[in-house]
Amino acid sequence: MTLPEAFTTETQDALPLHVTTRGGFNDWLQAQPATVQAWVGAQGFDGSAGSALVLPDAEGAMAGAVIGVEDPLDPCAYGHAPFALPARSWSLATEPDASASDDSAPGDSTPGDSTPGDSTPGNSRRAALELGWGLGSYRFTRYKAPLRAPAQLVVETADGESFDVLAACTRVRDLVNTPTEDMGPDQLETVVRGIGKEHGAEVEAVTGDELLKQNFPAIHAVGRASHRAPRLIALHWGDEGQPHLCLVGKGVCFDSGGLDIKPADGMRNMKKDMGGAAHAIALAELVMARKLPVRLTLLVPAVENSIGPNAFRPGEVIATRKGISVEIDNTDAEGRLVLCDALAHAGELSPDLIVDFATLTGAARIALGPDLPALFANDDILANAWLNAGEATRDPVWRMPLWRPYLRYLTSNIADMANSGSKMAGAVTAALYLERFVPGDKPWAHLDVYAWSDNARPGRPAGGEALGLRSAFAMLKARYRA
Numbered sequence: 120m121t122l123p124e125a126f127t128t129e130t131q132d133a134l135p136l137h138v139t140t141r142g143g144f145n146d147w148l149q150a151q152p153a154t155v156q157a158w159v160g161a162q163g164f165d166g167s168a169g170s171a172l173v174l175p176d177a178e179g180a181m182a183g184a185v186i187g188v189e190d191p192l193d194p195c196a197y198g199h200a201p202f203a204l205p206a207r208s209w210s211l212a213t214e215p216d217a218s219a220s221d222d223s224a225p226g227d228s229t230p231g232d233s234t235p236g237d238s239t240p241g242n243s244r245r246a247a248l249e250l251g252w253g254l255g256s257y258r259f260t261r262y263k264a265p266l267r268a269p270a271q272l273v274v275e276t277a278d279g280e281s282f283d284v285l286a287a288c289t290r291v292r293d294l295v296n297t298p299t300e301d302m303g304p305d306q307l308e309t310v311v312r313g314i315g316k317e318h319g320a321e322v323e324a325v326t327g328d329e330l331l332k333q334n335f336p337a338i339h340a341v342g343r344a345s346h347r348a349p350r351l352i353a354l355h356w357g358d359e360g361q362p363h364l365c366l367v368g369k370g371v372c373f374d375s376g377g378l379d380i381k382p383a384d385g386m387r388n389m390k391k392d393m394g395g396a397a398h399a400i401a402l403a404e405l406v407m408a409r410k411l412p413v414r415l416t417l418l419v420p421a422v423e424n425s426i427g428p429n430a431f432r433p434g435e436v437i438a439t440r441k442g443i444s445v446e447i448d449n450t451d452a453e454g455r456l457v458l459c460d461a462l463a464h465a466g467e468l469s470p471d472l473i474v475d476f477a478t479l480t481g482a483a484r485i486a487l488g489p490d491l492p493a494l495f496a497n498d499d500i501l502a503n504a505w506l507n508a509g510e511a512t513r514d515p516v517w518r519m520p521l522w523r524p525y526l527r528y529l530t531s532n533i534a535d536m537a538n539s540g541s542k543m544a545g546a547v548t549a550a551l552y553l554e555r556f557v558p559g560d561k562p563w564a565h566l567d568v569y570a571w572s573d574n575a576r577p578g579r580p581a582g583g584e585a586l587g588l589r590s591a592f593a594m595l596k597a598r599y600r601a
Contacts, residue, residue: 122277123285125201125256125269126249133210133273137174137185138197138248139166144187159185168196169577171203184209191244193513198255198578201269210273214245246281247513249274253285254578259296283408284592287401288585294397295570295583299373299390303347304421307370307393311352311400311419318407320356320415335420335464336438337445337456342422344377344430349422351461356407357414362599363470364406364413367461368399369454369477370421377424377450378432391583392454394570395477396421398588402476405592411599418465420457424450436534440464441556446534454479455549456538459556466558472501472598473563474591475553482545483519483567491517492569492587495550498562501594505564508593516566516587519546526551566591 122128139147144166148156155174164172168189176182184204188196249272256269294302294310308324315322327348330339335351342349352370374392375381381389396419403417431437435447437456441463445456454477465473483493494516496502502518509515528548531537538552550565557563572584 122274123253123256123282123289125252125271126274126277127208127271128274128276129208130210130273133208134181135183135212136200136204136209136272137183137212138188138191139185140188140191141166141168147185169199171200173205181205183212190513192247194247194251194254195513195576195578197248197251198576201252201256201272202267204270206268206270208271208273211248246279248272249279249281250285250288251578253282254288257289257292257580259293259580259582261293261297261301280409283405284589286408287405287588287592290401290404291394291397291570291585291588292580292583294400295391295394297390299423302390302393303372303423304342304345304350304370305347307372307396307400307419307421308350308352311354311417314400314404314407315354315356318356318404320354320407322352322354324350324352326350334440335460337440337460338420338422340431340437341371341377341424341453341456344427345423345425347372347423349420349457351464352417352419352421354403354417355415356403359414361412361414362472363416363468364411364595364599365416365418365465365468365470365473366399366403367418367458367465367473367475368396369393369458369475369479370396370419371454371457371478372421372423374424374451374453375426377453378426378430379450380426381451388571391571392424392478393421394568394583395454395475395479395566397570397583398476398566398568398585398591399474401585402588402591402595405588406595409592409596411595413471413595413599416465416468416470418461420461422453422457424453439556443536443555444534446531446537448531448537448539452539452549455552458553462553462556466556466561469558470561473557473561474566475564476566476568476587478570479567480546480549482549484569486519486546487517489569489571489573490586491515493517493519493546493550493567494564494587495519495521495547495554495567496562496564497521497554497557497559498564501562501564504597505590505594508597509587509590512589512593514587514589514593516590519550519567521550521554522547523551
């Protein structure tokens with residue numbers, strides 16, 4: 120693997136980098152020379168989270184630096200460093216786990232830590248540092264050159280799990296940040312085919328009117344008004360004898376709202392409505408890169424919800440792959456329509472586990488805000504495993520209820536169900552809609568994810584963002600390598 124720009128294996132010109140917490144600051148300071156102690160005191164540096172300070176030598180030249188973090192196991196705790204420090208190479212003064220004086224947060228190990236080659240309790244902080252450094256150095260450069268290069272962290276190798284996870288997070292950000300003109304259904308298919316070729320997977324796509332012939336009518340209905348053909352992209356990888364994992368991602372490459380058109384401010388960032396597909400694609404790539412012992416199927420219904428002479432209308436009744444008729448209450452509730460055909464197909468494959476990702480509802484964001492994806496699951500063991508993985512990886516999700524009495528909000532007088540209805544419990548009713556298309560005897564989890572960061576923060580630049588991806592992989596690793 121080629122090292123990202125923010126990393127190097129060259130140590131010759133690197134300066135020492137110290138990492139401390141507020142709680143461990145005094146111990147760190149007492150171990151420094153008197154000149155450093157005087158300089159730190161004069162600058163008022165105290166190891167606070169998100170702080171950084173360059174340290175001078177006796178002649179006033181740059182001799183090193185120190186950064187302050189809060190939770191040493193949270194990758195985003197290190198996200199400020201690449202641009203807070205001068206753009207040169209830095210080598211850790213001591214391994215982050217070597218100091219017993221800092222504040223350790225609970226859950227130091229992650230699921231599956233005992234697997235050789237993966238993050239282990241002994242280097243989990245090093246992995247967090249590497250991942251956080253990479254996340255903090257990210258800039259989307261396709262259309263605009265960055266103002267400066269990030270500082271470089273000296274590492275021994277690029278083959279560790281943290282770099283594969285970083286690549287997956289970067290994949291999500293790049294896909295979501297790319298405007299729809301350059302990331303429509305056809306380009307999304309090209310991305311999946313490229314990933315499949317790299318990892319020896321088979322990729323196929325059902326496109327345009329072929330969707331009707333092969334019984335994917337809901338995907339076709341949503342995407343038929345666009346000048347770019349709707350499609351179902353499928354990737355298959357792994358050995359037949361392994362447990363079958365099926366990942367599904369909502370690939371609405373742009374959502375105008377359809378004939379129930381969105382207002383301008385609601386449409387502005389709808390290039391990100393394929394954020395669910397971005398997560399599923401990146402997770403599939405990570406599963407293959409780390410060679411999890413699974414048989415993998417990735418399904419991405421990719422469409423553009425456009426306005427045109429043949430756009431689907433409010434009040435229509437459309438067919439679905441599972442044979443459930445659906446009355447269209449709102450054409451802006453299109454994500455669940457493309458997902459329902461994909462989920463029905465996933466169920467036909469009789470997998471061990473179905474996981475879907477979708478930028479599905481604004482209601483989830485109102486309930487939980489932008490940083491907490493809403494998790495729905497029909498299996499308590501699966502849900503708890505993901506919640507625990509979220510705590511361990513500092514990539515949290517929050518479980519929401521599949522409160523089935525709320526199915527009454529999806530009642531239709533002329534079809535088996537409606538695709539939308541009351542404004543009550545919007546995230547719950549969307550998940551309940553999806554559940555109708557999943558086999559009841561198969562573990563299934565649905566993540567309603569924002570896939571976006573509105574404001575730049577350390578480790579999380581404004582724009583596309585991977586949320587729940589790292590914890591999903593940790594959950595899968597624990598499940599299939601136990």
